[in-house]
Structure formats: structure tokens, C-alpha cells
Amino acid sequence: MIQIAIYKMLQTANGELPLDISLTIEKGQFVSIYGNSGAGKTTILRVLSGLTKAEMASIKVGEVKWDDTKKKFHLPIQKRSIGFVFQDFALFPNLTVKENLEFALSKNDSKEIVSELIELMELQSLQNSKPQNLSGGQKQRVALARAIVRKPEILLLDEPLSALDDEMRSKLQDYILQIHQKYNLTTLMVSHSLSEIFKLSDKVIVVDKGKIVKEGIPETVFSEQKVSSKFQLTGEIINITKSDIVYVVQVSSGNNIIKVIATEEELDQYKVGQKVLVASKAFNPIIQILNKLT
Amino acid sequence: MINLDPLWLTAKLALITTIILLVVSIPLCYWLCYSRFRLKAVIEALISLPLVLPPSVLGFYLLIAFSPENAFGKFLADYFDIRLVFTFEGLILASVLYSLPFMVNPILSGLKNLPPVLQEASFTLGKSRVTTITKILIPNIRASLFTGIIMTFAHTLGEFGVVLMVGGSIPEETKVVSIAIYEEVEAMNYQNANIYAGILFVFSFSILLAVHLIHNKHRKTTLY
Numbered sequence: 001m002i003q004i005a006i007y008k009m010l011q012t013a014n015g016e017l018p019l020d021i022s023l024t025i026e027k028g029q030f031v032s033i034y035g036n037s038g039a040g041k042t043t044i045l046r047v048l049s050g051l052t053k054a055e056m057a058s059i060k061v062g063e064v065k066w067d068d069t070k071k072k073f074h075l076p077i078q079k080r081s082i083g084f085v086f087q088d089f090a091l092f093p094n095l096t097v098k099e100n101l102e103f104a105l106s107k108n109d110s111k112e113i114v115s116e117l118i119e120l121m122e123l124q125s126l127q128n129s130k131p132q133n134l135s136g137g138q139k140q141r142v143a144l145a146r147a148i149v150r151k152p153e154i155l156l157l158d159e160p161l162s163a164l165d166d167e168m169r170s171k172l173q174d175y176i177l178q179i180h181q182k183y184n185l186t187t188l189m190v191s192h193s194l195s196e197i198f199k200l201s202d203k204v205i206v207v208d209k210g211k212i213v214k215e216g217i218p219e220t221v222f223s224e225q226k227v228s229s230k231f232q233l234t235g236e237i238i239n240i241t242k243s244d245i246v247y248v249v250q251v252s253s254g255n256n257i258i259k260v261i262a263t264e265e266e267l268d269q270y271k272v273g274q275k276v277l278v279a280s281k282a283f284n285p286i287i288q289i290l291n292k293l294t
Numbered sequence: 295m296i297n298l299d300p301l302w303l304t305a306k307l308a309l310i311t312t313i314i315l316l317v318v319s320i321p322l323c324y325w326l327c328y329s330r331f332r333l334k335a336v337i338e339a340l341i342s343l344p345l346v347l348p349p350s351v352l353g354f355y356l357l358i359a360f361s362p363e364n365a366f367g368k369f370l371a372d373y374f375d376i377r378l379v380f381t382f383e384g385l386i387l388a389s390v391l392y393s394l395p396f397m398v399n400p401i402l403s404g405l406k407n408l409p410p411v412l413q414e415a416s417f418t419l420g421k422s423r424v425t426t427i428t429k430i431l432i433p434n435i436r437a438s439l440f441t442g443i444i445m446t447f448a449h450t451l452g453e454f455g456v457v458l459m460v461g462g463s464i465p466e467e468t469k470v471v472s473i474a475i476y477e478e479v480e481a482m483n484y485q486n487a488n489i490y491a492g493i494l495f496v497f498s499f500s501i502l503l504a505v506h507l508i509h510n511k512h513r514k515t516t517l518y
Binding site: 049050051077078079080082083084086088090091092093094103104106144147149150 | 321411415417421433
């Protein structure tokens, strides 16, 4: 179990904002942190990893204390069992893919884990390339593999897929899930993408203006009441057109565009750009508006 | 035939100065790049001072400081038996101070151009500061290091004012090429002055040409 309590003043574009959160994460959970830019999501990961010091921090991982500002205790970053995947990859340009992974090894570690990860992430053909010759998705796979080399307890992902196109995203989500399960990780991911959060996480934390405003499983957090349904997808309304007497609402979800029929009265609540849940009960797909989080 | 001693002495001075500055500048630049020390700007300004200050000013202060008549010089003479005025050692120290910006500025700009996340990534992979500097930061600023080394070497070759003030002109001790040229001209030996000057000119030009040729290939860091 990981217990985190952080208080830190954030310098934002709109002046100072206190980040004041406390949360508990079970071992093995996949937790997503969702919220607006500047809400303090990345700071939570940075304080947890030790990269940023907070005015007040109390972090306990299992029985081990990582931070206790009251006792002026701060475990150095190097001693924390974490893997951090940065938003812009942070691969070392002077090292090849394989060397990037090997750099993470400690003195007496066997190199086996490196070959294992290269295989798992399908990097065999790229292992001798330098990072600047890789595509975004390839770089992300290397960054992910490198973060796992030390077999950390906690994997921290800072918007890992924001720079990728949809197809790449969905493929990498599978990699992340695979790694999370295979290496028994506890994973914390900052994400803006609802579909990503639904697909990957057991629990989601919604952060707004430095506070946790909601937490729980994604379905309950993002929809007011749980819809009992055969299937459900999250997406965004991209178009509303009139067709004879009914309206057709087009919802984009992943790579699919789903057309759902709506009546004129229903239409009042829908607008283009809205995040919605598409669910089907037996025959008829229904749309439900996801909670406004902003 | 001209006396070759000043040439050797100049080369020796430039080489030693460059090595000392390389060793000193890497940790100094790391500190300047990553520390949040409030008076950092003061230190940066002090380092850059030799770029704008007449060499005679720096030389004058160093002469005063090194003099056994004054506290610092007396301390060195009494406790370590070191004399820095009119000696090769004094010349080295003066050159190190005088050429400091030529080594520090390229390395510092190289470090500042590296994304800070590289260092953070290395830390999260369990690596110490020293490992991070030697295995990640330095290899990624090779072009800047090369520029710093060449510029420091070339600049030390061309020193005159500081050397004249601190070192004077003692053959095989402090008489470097630039001083030798000055003395040959004073003595109206234009032919010898011409040879010394020509050697220095061709050598300095070749070095700078090499730097710019290599630099145009990389185009990553600023030169000065």
C-alpha cells in the first residue's frame, strides 16, 4: 500500500495555487490521474519520485518511508524504487536503444532483463539505433522499457501517449497493460484521454485546482449513475446532423465513428465536443453525457 | 635564426592552462547550470570579466596580489615557498583566470541547451550525480567541450598584457611569443618579429578554421 500526502505551493499562470492532496493506492493497482493542465497532476508524480520537494510531504510505500518532512526525511531519488516515463521520452541521445536500457542496470545486475524487455517491446531491429532516428511510438517503447529495467515497484507515467496518433496510442496502451501485469507493478498515470483511462485503469483520481475532487473506478467517476449495459464506450461528439425526422449524432471513440439517433428534445443537451458515454442495452444504443469536470 | 624557446614556452603555457581549465570548468559549469544560488549572477559576471576588462587591469591586480609585499603573496611565500610574480607558475595562474570565460562559456551554453529532463531521467534510473555528469551530460556536449578547449588554447597563445604585467620577460621562464615579438620590434629586429608573428598568425588561424569547419557540421552550440 502506498500512502501519499502532499502540500505544495504551485506557481501557475494565474498566480499561486496550493496543491493539497492525500491518497492511498493499493499494491498492484493501475491508477490514473485526470484533470486540467496546471491542476498539479505532474507535480504529484514528481514529488512521489523525489524529483520535486514539497513543503509538506509524507509518503510511505509499504513499510518504507520515502518522505517525511516533519522529521526532515527525504529519501534520495536514486533509492526510490520507481520507473519514470517522461512526457518527452528523455532518452539519452548519446546512447543507442540497447545502451539506454543497459544504462539503467546496476553494477551487478544481469543483462537478461534488457534482452527480455527488448523482445517484449519488439525493439530487436532498433536496438542499435540512436534515439534521434526513432519515431515517436518507438521512442515511447524504449522509454517504457528503460523504466522497467530496474524492476521498480512503482511505474510513473506522465502523459505517456499524448504525442502519439490514435493507432499508436492504442498499441502502446496494450504494451503498458502487459508490462503492468507482467512485472506486478503499481502504476500511476497522468492522462488526458478518457478512453485511455477507461481501458487501463482500476481507479481514477480527478484533480482540479490542486485538490482531489473525485476518485473511484472510471465508470462511476465519469458517469452519474452506472448504466447497466451490454457494452459501453467513451467518446466525443464530433457532428450532429438532421436526417428526416430524427437527428444523427456522430461520436468518435478510438478509431470508430459511431452514429446514434437522437430526438429533437434530447438534442438540447448535446453539443459538438462533449465527452459522452455510448452504451447499448440489448438493441438500442444510448448516449449519456459524462460528468462535467471543469 | 630565431630563438625557439618562446614558442615552446607559449605552447607549454597554453597546454597546461587548457588542461587546468577543463578540469575546473566542468564542475563549475555544472554548478552554474543547476544551482539556485542567489548570487550566481555575480559569479557569472566575474567569470566573464576578462572578456571586457583590459588585460593590463587584470594583470595589475594580479601583480599586486601575488607580490610578496602583500598578504596573499606573503602567505604563499612564507608557508608554501611559492613565488608567483615573474615565474612560470604565476603565469599559469594568471592565464587560467584570464582564459576562464573562453572555457566556461561554451561548456555552460552546452549544458544549458541540454533538456534538464535528461539529468532527471538518469536520477530516476538510480544513477548518482557523478555518473550522470560523466556518462550522460559530458558525452552530449562534446561539441561545446571541443570549442572550449580550442578557444582556450588559442586565446592563451595570444595573451600579452596579463603576461607582461605578471611575468615580465624572463627567457625560458616567462618570455612567451607575444612578448618576444614586442621586444624584437623594440630592438628594431623586424625580421625576427615577422617570423614570430607569422608563426602565431598561421597557427591561430588554422585552429580557428578547424573549429569553424567542425562547428558548421554540428550547429548545436554557440561558439563564444
